[in-house]
Amino acid sequence: MEPVETPTGQSSDQMFQQLGAITxxxxxxxxxxGYADQLKGSVEQLPDAQSRLSYIARLxxxxxxxxxxxxDGAKTEQAFIAERGRLLEGTISRVPGLAKAMPExxxxxxxxVTHAEQTDNRLTEIMLAQDFxxxxxxxxxxxxxxxxxxxxxxxxxxxxxAPSGTPGQDKAYVAHALxxxxxxxxxxxxxxxxxxxxxxxxxxLGF
Amino acid sequence: MATPMKFLIVDDFSTMRRIVRNLLKEIxxxxxxxxxxxxxxxxxxxxxxxxxxxxxxxxxxxxxFQLLAEIxxxxxxxxLPVLMVTAEARKEDIVQAAxxxxxxxxxxxxxxxxLEDKLANIFKKMGL
Numbered sequence: 081m082e083p084v085e086t087p088t089g090q091s092s093d094q095m096f097q098q099l100g101a102i103t104x105x106x107x108x109x110x111x112x113x114g115y116a117d118q119l120k121g122s123v124e125q126l127p128d129a130q131s132r133l134s135y136i137a138r139l140x141x142x143x144x145x146x147x148x149x150x151x152d153g154a155k156t157e158q159a160f161i162a163e164r165g166r167l168l169e170g171t172i173s174r175v176p177g178l179a180k181a182m183p184e185x186x187x188x189x190x191x192x193v194t195h196a197e198q199t200d201n202r203l204t205e206i207m208l209a210q211d212f213x214x215x216x217x218x219x220x221x222x223x224x225x226x227x228x229x230x231x232x233x234x235x236x237x238x239x240x241x242a243p244s245g246t247p248g249q250d251k252a253y254v255a256h257a258l259x260x261x262x263x264x265x266x267x268x269x270x271x272x273x274x275x276x277x278x279x280x281x282x283x284x285l286g287f
Numbered sequence: 288m289a290t291p292m293k294f295l296i297v298d299d300f301s302t303m304r305r306i307v308r309n310l311l312k313e314i315x316x317x318x319x320x321x322x323x324x325x326x327x328x329x330x331x332x333x334x335x336x337x338x339x340x341x342x343x344x345x346x347x348x349x350x351x352f353q354l355l356a357e358i359x360x361x362x363x364x365x366x367l368p369v370l371m372v373t374a375e376a377r378k379e380d381i382v383q384a385a386x387x388x389x390x391x392x393x394x395x396x397x398x399x400x401x402l403e404d405k406l407a408n409i410f411k412k413m414g415l
Contacts, residue, residue, distance in 0.1 A: 214300040261374040
C-alpha cells in the first residue's frame with residue numbers, strides 16, 4: 081500500500097512512527113508512575129461491575145413482571161366488581177318501590193361501580209409505571225457495553241506495557257448511533273423533554 | 288368503537304411489549320402479536336395479516352429505523368401505519384422517523400391518553 085500524504089505534508093508512515101513513539105512513551109510513563117498495577121486492578125474489577133449491572137437489570141425485570149401479573153389479576157377482579165355493581169343497580173331499579181323506599185341502596189351500588197372504575201384507572205397507572213424497567217434497562221445496557229469496551233482497551237494497553245508478550249490490538253470505541261433514554265437533558269437543545277415537544281417539532285415541519 | 292385490526296408490537300423489552308399490549312386491549316384492540324426486534328417483526332409481517340405496527344427504535348439485530356425503511360420499500364407492506372414508541376428523544380431521530388414515513392412518534396414514558404390520541408389521529412388520516 082502506498083503511503084498517503086497528509087495535509088501537513090507528512091507521509092502516513094511517518095505519522096504512524098510518531099504515534100508509535102508517543103504510545104511507547106505513554107506506556108513507559110505509566111510503568112514508572114506505578115499506574116500499570118492500578119490499571120490492572122481496575123480492569124479486573126470491570127467484569128464484576130458488568131455482572132452487578134446485569135443483576136440489577138434482571139431483578140428489575142422480574143419485579144416489573146411480578147407487578148404486571150398482579151395488575152392483570154386485580155383488573156379482572158375490578159371488572160367483575162364493576163359488573164356486579166351495575167347488575168345490582170339494575171336489579172334495585174326494577175323492584176317496584178325499592179329504590180324509593182331505600183334510595184341509599186341505589187347510591188351504594190352506583191358507588192361500587194364508580195370506585196371499581198377508579199381503581200381500574202389506578203391499576204392502569206401502576207402498569208404504565210413499570211416502564212421504568214425498559215428505560216433503566218436501556219441505560220444499564222449501554223453502561224455494560226461501555227464497561228466492556230473500556231476493559232478491552234485497558235487490557236490492550238496493559239499488554240503493550242508488559243515487559244514481554246504479544247502487543248494487544250487497540251480497538252477504537254465506536255459511538256453508538258442511538259442514544260437511548262436521555263438521562264440529563266439540562267443544557268441540551270438537541271433533545272425533546274416531553275410529548276408536547278415531539279408534537280410541536282413535527283407540526284413545525286409540516287408532519 | 289375501535290377499528291378491528293391486528294397489531295404487531297415490536298420491542299426488545301418484554302415489559303414494554305406487555306404494557307403496550309395491555310393498553311391496546313384497554314383501548315379496544317385485543318388482536319395483537321409481538322416481536323423482539325426488526326428481523327422477527329419483518330418476518331411476521333411478510334407472513335401474516337397485520338394492520339398496524341407499534342415499534343421501538345433502539346433494538347438489536349434490526350432497529351426501528353431499519354424496520355421502517357424495510358416496510359416502506361416493500362410493496363406488500365408499505366401501506367402499514369408504523370407508530371414509533373421509543374425512548375429516543377433527539378430531535379434528529381424524530382425528524383428521521385417522520386421523513387422515513389412513520390405515522391406517529393411517542394416518547395417514553397407515555398400515558399394511555401397519548402397512545403389513544405395518536406392512534407385516533409392516525410386512523411382519522413387513514414379514513415377509518
